[in-house]
Amino acid sequence: MSDRPSVVTRFAPSPTGYLHIGGARTALFNWLYARHTGGKFLIRVEDTDRERSTPAAVDAIFEGLDWLGLKSDAEPLFQFQQADRHRAAVQQLLDKGRAYRCWMSVEELDIERTKARAEGRAIRSVWRDKDAPANDKPFVVRFKGPLEGETVVEDLVKGPVRFQNKELDDLVLLRSDGAPTYNLAVVVDDHDMGVTHVIRGDDHLNNAARQTLIYQALDFAVPAFAHIPLIHGPDGAKLSKRHGAQAVGEFADMGYLPEAMRNYLARLGWGHGDDEIFSDAQAISWFDVADVGSAPARLDWAKLNHINSHYIRLADDHRLALLTSEAHERLGTALPADGLARLEAAIPLVKEGAATIPELANLTLFALKARPLAPDEKTQGLLTDETRERMQRLTENLAEAGSWAPADLEARLKDFAAQEGVGLGKFGPALRGILSGGSTAPDLASTLAAVGRDEALGRLQDALFKATKTL
């Protein structure tokens, strides 16, 4: 009996840049499927292109996966390190007559390519059936694909996809410098890693047919394929810089929570009835690649915001305070020494109104300002003589408050309004303006309480009594 888990999935990014949001979703689907089936989720870095692969990109990708909470069940594999194994597989193919050396020059290839294109057929090398001449010129090794018959890719998302073998060209397995190419390496590595389900982007569907042929030539079991559609921008075009963000790091910086990202990304292209908001545990128990939609989905910022605001409400206040303080630093807000404590006091009051962390930063501004607050124009306008005098009476009233608890403050404000014979609208806005310095703030009693007795009375005094008298 084998102790190998029944399902093994993998995420195989090429380290040529940051972790793209589409790639993140691919990783998420692989992860979900592995978790759902009780299998394993592996990561393989496809760095066979030495020109374009960079260590910085490797770091960026792992950082992105880490942030998203997608951990590999084994040490990540670096494809380039398997090069010897890849070359051995090519030798095997050569020995079996399923591959051949090709001495076509770049120029010759160019000519053949344009010719083949004009004739609407796949390109063929003249060396496919020619004996090797005695020479030491550089050559590549190509796969010798069948010219007849068809290859069917049984795709879990798209259904069976049929390809005529004669349409598939003889792809390069080994470059002239002896380095293996992607199409060979994926097959060998996926086999060696025991991958049973290849879940990857739509853009690989055509390759799947060629790869299937290689699997067969090598006598490897062909894994199940699932080609998931790419994510498009809100306008339906391929996601690009002008859509706001592509890298998962950018989403993090924009104040989205990883759990919100997982929920949103899972919902993009996959669904479970009418469920919109669900936990990781629910996603894992419900997810099946076969249920992934076959059409590309567009990134919808409004919905992402909605889901994120849901998770912000659920999030722990201390965690939010930390994130919000980072956001404030990025925004250039001057944080007082007790900034974190002030944030933690203010966040429960405003978190329901925030869709992202920067919004939370904006909503907590009122609590962080240092005395004396610069009065904004609107508040100045509110302070007619009548209102100013009423506010002075209110300040004196508040100064006598025995309790600074929100409920008591609330009652006190109401009593004061009654005592003055006016509605809250007569002085509420002015009180708010003075307390917040013009920033938005929660309801008045909560704001008073969050700011604290001394600070609140101080702010009132600064605004109302500066030139006249002290309290």
Place this chain on the structure above:
RNA sequence: GGUCCCUUCGUCUAUCGGUUAGGACACUAGAUUUUCAAUCUAGGAAGAGGGGUUCGACUCCCCUAGGGACUACCA
């Protein structure tokens, strides 16, 4: 050009031959109101087009149109 994939409200989706085509986001109107929100209620909004198959098609088949991928000694 060739091969392949895709097509339900503005967006994400449900529907797996018989539904008043459902939900969510967004939007609109109203309620609430001490700012900004949030919240509550109500409302408008969809099967790309054309042929078939069938008693009956969003659902199955074909064609067209429109998107997209691949067509590298990139992955």
